[in-house]
Amino acid sequence: MAASVLFDAPGPRTQVRHRIYSVAASAAIVVVIAYALWKLNDDGQFEYALWEPFLTPDFITALLVDGLVTTVTMAVGAIIGAVVFGFVFGVAKMSDHRFIRWPAWIVVEFFRAMPVLLLMIFLYFGFFVSTQGGFLWIDQRGGFFAVVIALTCYNGSVLAEVVRAGVAAVPKGQAEAAYAIGMRKTQVMTLILLPQAVKVMLPAIISQMVVALKDTSLGYAVAAPGLTKVGQSIYKEFHNQVPTAFVLAVLYVGLNLLLTLLATWIQKRFVGEKKIDIVAAAAGIDKDRA
């Protein structure tokens, strides 16, 4: 590994010191892990009975099909909705007309600054299990839609900001050249600016997908289906809360790490090493001018 710029290449005495620190730190970590394992074992958390559900084909199917697939379906549904929402409101926020720009700004700021859980609970109890003129879906479908709609609104308004930043990151000359050859505003946006912006935005969209995937677990509050729900019914039946929490965490972390890898790959493949800092662009810092 290349030496960090924060410290010099250590000399012999420092090397010894670092080695002592390393050994001490490793020892401390080993002790902590060993204590945790011993404690779990002492409480009988490694007994086969507690882990049996996760080795039984029926439960594995339940976890993977009812759990994982439903969770991913919710996340994908939400992210597709969010991309549409994000493009519509992101472009609307850049409109030249005040009566389009302001409402779009209010909608985006509203959904961005509010906890997604608040929206989810409102949607679920207000529309999906409402007793007065609602849809009266007391089964899991109501929760499913509450989660997808709430996540669409929240992630969509985050993506609206990303779209705006992505378009702002396209060099000014592109739009000017397009106007110069006689394109209209809509043409400039759809043919010139958005296609170039999308390339920059892809990693941001995928990281937003990680957020959406994690947030599907908020469906716990509205009895939505998915991994959390399946886990809940497993630990209610077998009283194996610790193993269940462990298995759920492994599934979620694995899925998210895969998505993160995908985002990194896409960043390299489509955006290239030249980093366009979308956060800086969102803050209105023009790097080319600086």
Added chain:
Amino acid sequence: MTPLNAVLDNLDQFFKAFGYTLFLFLVCAVASMALGALLVAMRVGPIGVLRKVAAVYVSLVRNTPLVLIFIFFHFAAPIIGINFKWVQIYVGSFDFTSAFATAFIALSLYTSCFVCEALRSGVNAVSIGQAEAARAIGLPFSGVMTQVVLPQALRASVPPLASALIAMLKNTSVAGIFFLAEATATMRGLSNDFSSQRLGIFLCFAIGYIVLVEIVSMISLSFERRWRIA
């Protein structure tokens, strides 16, 4: 009957709920920033083992859903003897018991990872020449960090730190589904009691959250302005 009667008649409940939210936010902010600073010190420091441990911790915890961390501390941890039943603090009409303590631990552990990443992005934003110059005049690692890099890194990490804290403010709502009577739980209770005024109640609580978020972002903006280099 205005559509806001439910909230106006229960203003004490409304403010108490946001009191819980705000207080949870404040204590978690302090704890997660302290833990995050410790993590980032491990992550950029010269000890290889600590660097790896911090990296693994951050990537594991930040990829775990917050709800799952809450479920762990509420339903799994008590089985192996970790519980917070001993926390019983009563201040005025506020009760800080195990629901609050559990929310505090879960939120702080979760947010510390994002704080760590925010601070790390700040450290990375300090130009290499600064650290090199500091080393050239003979400062050790601690001196390089405390005298040269961290003061500048802190400045650069105000915006990402603020967005991590704002996300945490919104995440306090998760405590509402785990037995803490904060704003989201109170909204749910009120809209059960006054189901005809659901929309009004929802908007009031949403605006309450938005006001808090705006306050945090204004504070961060003023820090950003004050620390900006000319």
